């Protein structure tokens with residue numbers, strides 16, 4: 213039946229650079245009294261694609277499984293079910309030995325560069341190592357490339373001789389970006405790269421990433437817990453709730469006509485000009501922020517996982533898990549029994 217096979221998030225003509233298909237990530241926790249291992253399902257049946265030179269913004273609360281998806285792509289978290297296809301190749305075929313070409317092609321920028329940059333090395337040494345990991349360079353070439361990569365991210369020779377703690381948060385993140393670019397990657401997993409920065413630095417770093425994408429054609433999986441952060445960055449949006457996609461689709465569409473109540477709640481404060489409805493939505497947003505927490509993935513609510521926090525929940529929502537389906541007249545998918553506009557089965 214059609215509605216058992218969710219469509220990919222981006223119906224692209226060219227084969228995508230990255231295709232995540234029905235990804236499930238489970239972690240084995242300790243053994244309980246029974247001696248059987250407890251399994252935590254952090255990501256459940258998530259599918260999306262990212263085209264060359266495109267950005268997917270992946271949004272969700274802390275604990276919703278964002279990093280697990282990023283780490284599964286980077287081969288740092290288990291792919292328990294489904295598959296991850298990069299440039300036409302199923303990464304499961306790599307087995308234990310990740311090919312050097314994949315390590316070059318797929319890079320990462322984490323939230324906290326202080327913990328990912330070696331504190332005892334100058335920036336020049338860190339970048340030099342990244343540049344020569346996959347390429348042979350003479351000392352002269354290496355120095356030239358270090359200068360070039362700093363310049364590209366808006367830093368100078370002055371920063372080359374500094375240690376990470378001597379730089380600002382924004383400057384450190386620029387170094388982390390330069391390091392990721394050193395292997396000339398085709399995809400960068402950006403795991404909350406601006407979450408620790410103040411708002412003006414956030415937009416500077418985002419603008420830099422956009423500029424680099426324009427110049428280099430690199431693709432991003434851009435993870436954030438806030439829809440606003442990825443707004444001007446993303447071609448496509450995926451909204452995660454407790455390990456599942458609640459909604460996905462072209463960014464413009466998701467922001468203009470969010471269909472899942474969770475997405476609507478996340479966008480509530482900026483969504484409507486009508487002050488009356490705006491007030492109602494803000495109240496709902498506050499409720500979400502302060503009231504119920506994200507349920508534990510060890511004990512997900514039955515039916516739709518969002519139902520305990522959802523203003524539209526009814527008996528159906530409490531008992532039946534909604535499928536992620538395409539909506540009529542839109543390119544968006546939503547997993548909601550009450551999604552508007554009217555739902556149709558995914559093609």
Ligand SMILES: Nc1ncnc2c1ncn2[C@@H]1O[C@H](COP(=O)(O)OP(=O)(O)O)[C@@H](O)[C@H]1O
Pocket residue numbers: 239240241252253254272273274275276277278279280281509
């Ligand atoms: N290595 C791990 N072992 C066990 N549980 C984990 C591990 N990593 C993450 N989790 C759990 O998986 C869920 C999703 O975590 P994560 O992917 O980090 O979410 P997010 O990045 O959205 O905050 C959380 O409940 C988290 O506690």
Ligand SMILES: [Mg+2]
Pocket residue numbers: 278279280
């Ligand atoms: Mg995370």
